[in-house]
Amino acid sequence: MQSSFSQILIALLLLFFSGSLLANVPKEIPVSELKPSLTHQKALLLTTRVMKRYHYKNHKLDNSFSKEILKKYLQMLDPNKSFFLKSDINEFERLYSNRLDDDIKNARLDASFAIFKRFRERVDKRMNKAVELVDYPFDFTLDEKYLIDREDAEWAATQKALDSLWRKRVKNDTLALHLMDKDDKEIKEKLTKRYEGTQRRTHQMSADDVFQTFMNAYTGALEPHTGYMLPHNAENFDITMRLSLQGIGAVLKSDNEYTSIQSVVxxxxxxxxxxxHAGDKVIGVAQGKSGEMVDVIGWRLQNVVEKIRGKKGSTVRLNIILKKSGSSEITKEIVLVRDKIKLEEQAVKSSVIETPDGMQGKRIGVIDVPTFYRDFQGASSGNKNFRSTTRDVRKALKELQGKGVDGIVIDLRDNGGGSLTEATELTGLFIKSGPIVQVRDYSGGIEAERDPDPELVYSGPLAVMVNRNSASASEIFSGAIQDYGRGIIIGEPTFGKGTVQQLIDLSNYVSSGKDMGRLRLTIAQFFRVNGASTQHKGVTPDISFPTIIDSDYGERSYDNALPWSKIKAADYSDWKTARLDKAESSHKKRIKKDSGFIYLQGQSQLFHNLKNEKSVSLNEHERKAEWAKKENQRRELRNEYRRSIGLSPLSKADE
Known part of the structure; x- marks a missing residue:
């Protein structure tokens, strides 16, 4: 399970931008400096006060909540259960499980710092032993397995059990590099740097870092989109929002000791x-075409981000573990040229596609909507030509109708949302009038956002394409189109992001002028006009496509995510124009013989088989055989599809 805000905060702020916001190499912090400050205590009290007053989710700061905070904090420090012993956990639970709520109310932070100091001790001990194991002559002919996913594993009961775990971990790391054709000397150098780097980065965590980690355990134990930013991170946020959007265009998150791709822009x-692709893991970063590939396994997220970001036109090479390889951990080096992400690239685009003759030669207009954008400054200043999603779609609709299209497809795949105003106004292009979405705030009050314009721009056949990454404003639009019966929703279940956040400057609550940081707070929830929330479940398509993305993805995967709920439906009129029964029947017949759908279903099955793999072989011959088997399965599936559409099959060499 994941924690949304705390995992991707730094990457989301910095990965797109060039500059030197975090250019200084942090120093190692003496243990004596790891103690809470008066500013930390005040920020804790302010956060508690604001959360109690304005957070959408009703909660009590009691012993039950205290247990959840402790659990989250330990999970954030040691997500793969590789450092703490069971005896440590038992001690922490005995001392703190029923105490953190009282500590928070009284601005006491000693427990969080005591736990972190123990964590630092455990990291020191483990990394010293790991470095010693680098010289161990491992036997890769033995029949051994290494558990790579320890989320559901128990904490190691003894030092001996932890020693065994780390022996297998180092053996797995060694074998992985060996299979990448690294020689013994290079393997030892890389692993020594990796383990010493993990130890060094733990020593670089300051009192501020410890405080922010605990604060995000506190807020994340309540709800995943609520989180705290230290003053300097808040300042970086302000700076980056004023800079040109440039970089590789990806959002990263922490994934145990790895850094993985959350999404691409x-x-x-x-x-x-x-x-x-989303789910790929970054294990190495190199600058330019010939720079040294630096191993980043075990690095802090912000340090990986610093390595990846850079100036427009510069080259970065990434060594990645492909998500599609599962436990086999197949690696690939890719080359990207950093560039400015132009707003035009995220603007609405339209095209016309001709359906096959067997489908009576229909001409379909496709409008790609990558995000819900709006030039708020231009709109507020009275600029009649300000850019917005709705304005651009309106123009595209009129152009496509002028070309005599037989229907329109709005493509919202991978559209993560944006402006609520745009979601509302865009829906209004396809209906005459009525409510679009209902919003319930932290006080329980419900307001309906309505179509502001009675003009009906397009009344013909309509379909909306969505996938797992369609979120927030995309779900508002597609949910409204579905509720009104205005069109057919096609694709995958959507992300399930149905809440509203506000960034609050805690300094506004003190008179001293001291910067207290920022709190990102969940203050409201969206509900469709039929009364159902888009939260957690998302929008279920009328016509479903096979997917290679987990069903446990998006909001469903976050710890403590708000559950799905329902309120009274708004007053609206169903168009009843979407012929779902006929569409569903035709779809079911089509997928049984359509080679493209058969290929998608095969990909989906392969992916889900890989997802269920929790361990990996430490036998070299077996590991290679696993790789070869998976590659052969993928190649054969792909070649079946190629043959079905008249293309020659690919050999291993062709790939």
Missing amino acids: PGGPADKSGLL
Whole structure:
């Protein structure tokens, strides 16, 4: 399970931008300096006060909540259960499980710092032993397995058990590099740097870092989109929002000791290359065409971000573990050229496609909407030509109708949302009038956002394409189109992001002028006009496509995410124009013989088989055989599809 805000905060702020916001190499912090400050205590009290007053989710700061905070904090420090012993956990639970709520009310932070100091001790001990194991002559002919996913594993009961775990961990790391054709000397150098780097970065965590980690355990134990930013991170946020959007165009998150791709930005270098995908893990970063590939396994997220970001036109090479390889951990080096992500690349685009003759030669207009954008400054200043999603779609609709299209498809795949105003106004282009979405705030009050314009721009056949990454404003639009019966929703279940956040400057609550940081607070929830929330469940398509993305993805995967709920439906009129029964029947017949759908279903099955793999073989022959088997399965599936559409099959050499 994941924690949304705390995992991707730094990457989301910095990965797109050049500059030197975090250019200084942090120093190692003496243990004596790891103690809470008066500013930390005041920020804790302010956060508690604001959360109690304005957070959408009703909560009590009691012993039950205290247990959740402790659990979250330990999870954030040691997500793969590789450092703490079971005896440590038992001690922490005995001392703190029923105490953190009282500590927070009284601005006491000693428990969080005591736990972190123990964590630092455990990291020191483990990394010293790991470095010693680098010289161990491992036998890769033995039948051994290494558990790579320890989320559901128990904490190691003894030092001996932890020693065994780390022996297998180092053996797995060694084998992985060996299979990448690294010689013994290079393997030892890389692993020594990796383990010593993990130890060094733990020593570089300051009192501020410890405080922010605990604060995000506190806020994340309540709800995943609520989080705290230290003053300097808040300042970086302000700076980056004023800079040109440039970089590789990807959002990263922490994934145990790895850094993985959360998403790619439409129009960015990563998106255009087609080489980087959500779920891929970054294990190495190199600068330029010939720079040294630096191993980043075990690095802090912000340090990986610093390595990846850079100036427009510069080259970065990434060594990645492909998500599609599962436990086999197949690696690939990719080359990306950093670039400015132009707003035009995220603007609305339209095209016309001709359906096959067997489908009576229909002409379909496709409008790609990558995000819900709006030039708020231009709109407020009275600029009659300000850019917005709705304005651009309106123009595209009129152009497509002028070309005599037989229907329109709005493509919202990978559209993560944007302006609520745009979601509301865009829906209004396809209906005459009525409510679009209902919003319930932290006080329980409900307001309906309505179509502001009675003009009906397009009344013909309509379909909306969505996938797992369609979120927030995309879900408002597609949900409204579905509720009104205005069109057919096609694709995958959407992300399930149905809440509203506000960034609050805690300094506004003190008179001293001292910067207290920022609090990102969930203050409201969206509900469709039929009364159902888009939260957690998202929008279920009328016509479903096979997917290679987990069903446990998006909001469903976040710890403590708000559950799905329902309120009274708004007053609206169903168009009843979408012929779902006929569409569903035709779809079911089509997918049984359509080679494209058969290929998608095969990909989906392969992915889900890989997802269920929790361990990996430490036997070299077996590991190679696993790789070869998976590659052969993928190649054969792809070649079946190629043969079905008249193309010659690919050999291993062709790939």
